[in-house]
Amino acid sequence: MSPCRCCGSFNLLEVLSLGVSPLANSYLTPEELQNPEPFYPLDLKLCADCYMAQLEVCVSPNEIFTEYAYFSSWSTSWLEHARQFAEKTIAQFALNQNTRVIEIASNDGYLLQYFKERGIPVLGIEPATNVAAAAIEKGIPTVTAFWNLELADTLVQQDKKADFIVANNVLAHVPDLHGFVEALSRVMKPEGIATLEFPHLYQMINQCQFDTIYHEHYSYFSLFVVCRVFAAHGLKVFDVEELSTHxxxxxxxxxxxxxxxxxxxxxxNRVLQKERDAGMMTSAYYRDFAKKASKVKRDLLTFLIDAKEKGKRCVGYGAAAKGNTLLNYCGIRTDFIEYVVDRSIAKQGKFTPGTRIPIFSPERIAEGKPDYVLILPWNLREEIEEQMGHIRKWGGRFLTAIPKLTVF
Ligand SMILES: [Zn+2]
Incomplete structure (x- = not known):
């Protein structure tokens, strides 16, 4: 057993076991269907000393992140979120051609492009070779690497300290949390700032978002745990916003x-108080999570079995990582979901990991006219409902499973 990623304690309690699951982003090609797939335990643990929720690392980041199927630019709502964020921070922190913006886990340059457009020097750090290549092609300077102390020290030597550092949705992916944060502190100019986004554990537990648990997400954060980790490296969290994303x-x-x-x-202090009031610093807060997840599973399976009995046809929308946790945990294969559609060309023609459901382009739905479309990335529900509204013409309906089964 490995120690707590935040405080080093070995006093870890199991909060929720999702059984065994393949890596959520390891989509299979038709040829790979002949091969076995590795499955790994997916068990959420809670540190009884500092209350950080985490998975043990059973798969190294090298295996997960060096070739990655997720390109941020494919989600229009996500691009809009990025654009607004860039405009707001450029104004707020007076960023200009004399300042440097570094983004860690810069993906395909979906965010940095908006800073570059305004003449602000940018540098992306992205470990996935194929994704970094897409950014470089767009003209976004990008280092293909993981963020760590060695890279931070190299940038400092090259006189590339940052005025503004962005690290969105990457903190959860980092096995060496303290090394990552220490590297941030080293590359930051004395007057510089960093901003980070991560899913809030408070919402994950309250909204039963157990499907956001997958092997790539090693850690699940409350604000009090994050403050503690940053404080250990001479950094202070001076402001926080609550967002609806993810x-x-x-x-x-x-x-x-x-x-x-x-x-x-x-x-x-308001968010810290909210976490204290909810009881996040007690193990009781996490106790019912497993029961709630199990209820989601039973309700979804009951619905799908019933629909099948009635001769209805169900398909999925969005071959998202979180969908793969849900499908594997519930044991849903092509017996219940005929196929999944996804806008990402890289996923089309492949199969979902573990459950081996074929992935097609969204046009397939208009041809097949299924009765139910299960939206797997429920965080993009509104966007998908709008895009796929034409299913209502033939009486089709949408379905989401989390936080509870909803047909609409
Ligand atoms: Zn701990």
Whole structure:
């Protein structure tokens, strides 16, 4: 057993076991269907000493992130979120051609493009070779690497310290959490700031979002755990925003402790208080999570069995990683879901990991006219409902399973 990623304690309690599952992003080609697939345990643990929720690392980041099927630019709502974020921060922190923006896990340059457009020097750090290549092709300078102390020190030597660092939806993917944060503190200019987004554990538990648990997500954060980790590296979380992205995320703003320009905002204390009031610093808060997940599974299976008995046809929308956790945990294969559609060309023609459901382009739905479309990435529900509204013409309906079964 490995120690707690935040405090080093070995006092870890199991909160929820999702059984065994393949890596959520390892889509299979038709040829690979002949081969066995590796399955790994998927068990959420809670540190009884610091209350950080986490998975043990059973798959190294090298195996997961060096070739990656997720290109951020494929989601229009996500691009819009990125554009607004860039405009807001450029104004708020007076970023200009004399400042440097570094983004960690910069994906295909979906965010940095909006800074570059305004003449601000940018540098992306992205470990997935294929995704980094897409960014470079777009003209976004990108280092193909994992973020760590060695890379931070190299950038410092090259005089590339940052005024503004962005690290969105990457903190959960980092096995060496303290190394990652220490590297951030080293590359930050004395007056610099960093901003990070991550799904809020508070929402994951309250909204029963157990499908956001997969092997790539090693850690699940509350604000109090994040504050503790950053404090250990001379950094302070001076502001926080609650966002609706990914089912409920936090965006934190971080500066060096000794940077007196930024006082701790009352918003930080408000979120900390909310977490305390909810009981997140007690193990009781996490106790019913497994029962709630099991209820979601039973309700979804009951619905699908019933629909099948009635001769109805069900398909899925969005071959998202979280969908793969749900499908594997529930044991749903082509017996219940005929196929899944996805806008990502890289996924079309492949099969979902473990459950081996074929993936097609969204046009397939208009040809086949299924009765039910199960939306797997429920965080994009509104966008998908709008895009696929034509299913109502033949009486088709949408379905989401989380936080509870909803037909609409
Ligand atoms: Zn701990």
């Amino acid at each position: 089912g409920g995320s936090l965006r934190i703003y971080v500066a060096l402790d000794r940077n007196s320009r930024y006082e701790i905002s009352p918003r930080v």
